[in-house]
Amino acid sequence: MPAMIEKKSKPDIRIWQPECECMERSALEALQAERLRLQVERVWQHCPYYAAKMREAGVEPGQIRTIDDVRRLPVTTKADLRDNYPFGIFASPLKDVVRLHASTGTTGKPTVVGYTRDDMQVWSDLVARFLVAGGLTNEDIVQIAFGYGLFTGGFGLHYGAERVGATVIPASSGNTERQIMILRDFGTTALVCTPTYAVYLGEALKQAGVDPEQLALRxxxxxxxxxxxxxxxKIEELYGITATDNYGLSEVVGPGVSGECPYQDGMHIAEDHFLVEVVDPTTLEPVPIGELGELVITTLSKKANPVIRYRTRDISRLNSEPCACGRTMRRMAKVTGRTDDMLIIRGVNVFPSQIEHVLLQFEDAQPHYLLVVTRERQMDQLEVRIEVSEYLFSDQMRQLHDIRERLQRKIDSALGIRAKLTLVEPGSLERFTGKAKRVLDLRNSEIPKN
Amino acid sequence: MKVQQISIFMENRAGRLAAVARLLGTTGINIRALSLADTSDFGILRLIVDKPEEAKKALKANSFTFNVTDVVAVQIPDEPGGLASVLEALQAQNVNVEYMYAFVEKCGGKAIVVFRFDDLDGAIGLLQGAGVRVLSRQEVLSL
Incomplete structure (x- = not known):
């Protein structure tokens, strides 16, 4: 049974599976290599689809010995999973599968994922890891306001919280009045929902005459x-709580791929169960550690439907510095973009999220910006238009110039190419933007620049 | 002794100044003094208005980026050398003028100049010590 340890000197540090989460890196890498080898063997034998793809790429299981050998394997995309709808890519017979979930199918059919009994056990522990890292104990009362159903969020958090031994309230999403009643009457100490809903709920509480800070929530x-x-x-202040972030996607397991510790500086990846690569989305070559790229994930222990080198389309970066919490698992930054938004300008990959990163160092609010790409005399030109918020503004021209200079330097160094920086008035970008459109690519159009 | 100045970020393109002036006009706000600092791309419009609170509300509602800065309004003899003697008194004590501009109207036959100093309180003390009249917020609003 996993032991919960408490380090006395730092009361907030709790680790659910210290024997895994604090493994020596060398032992961890050996374990990853061994699990990768077994996983590849397994799909070779049980997933004709993967076996065919491997043969096409000219690679056999015997060639996969180290974790770096993962790069010999072909990648898997969302389309591959969809083409095998519903169970075509499963490595276990359905009689061994105890649970099915599916991702929302915005285009066409959803992607179906399965879990064996062992997978359920692992998944619960992975969720328990980030819940405990974020401070959850068996004395907590957890209100889960994620939707239950095919979405992995609700049930994933449910099983994880139960695994920790907390009191779980499967409130599900919606019905704000009932959420408020439960929060108040059941003495909820931990809230699970989307950040947007947390903000909304806080406002609704105030309107109902309940001071969010007076609740038992922590x-x-x-x-x-x-x-x-x-x-x-904003949420931490509103409720007087500690809020942590976690990451996951149904294609590899659901929530539990990574989660924050109390230091709130990146999410520790469960590397004993997932081999995570960060690659250049065009070349699929690995990027140096710490640089932005697409997360590509290989499941190392999943039995029902293993995925090999799944292209998440999520943009993030890794941090291999040791963390003060004692976990040896590398951390990933918040996902701030999708490769679908990527631009190639003068041969350089540019993500709108890189601009966002820079702006978030200057302001406390969601920044508004637009990347405008044009072509002048066969040369790509990038203009970054930034709405000047109160955080960027000064009544002194010299300071405004300094801010602009600092922005220019940071943006140039983040992108690796020179961009023209234009400060614009708030609201002036709306005529281009629908929802969160960050890119206006005019390279193949006749529309004049302004 | 300090007066609220509203500074607004403006893109340097046709119609932006008119948009602010029109907005304040329809809200019934009168501009008492103004200065415009500009570059080829953008500018800062600094205003002293008769109803600062209402002006802030209107600007916010129309999503302008602005901030409020304390400045000093000083009475200066409307004669050759009037401004120079005030500036010299400040320079002797190493107080820096970050920017300045003049009011449209006079007060008691004298000119009114708006100053932004790096050390606002120090400057007020110096000016008063040198016999220069610094206008109160009330006096400025009721001009």
């Missing part, structure tokens, strides 16, 4: 959508 586990550090600060 922890929040938010996810399911992109949120900034500013939103975290």
């Amino acid at each position: 922890l929040g586990f938010f996810g399911g959508e992109f949120w900034t550090h500013a939103i975290r600060a």
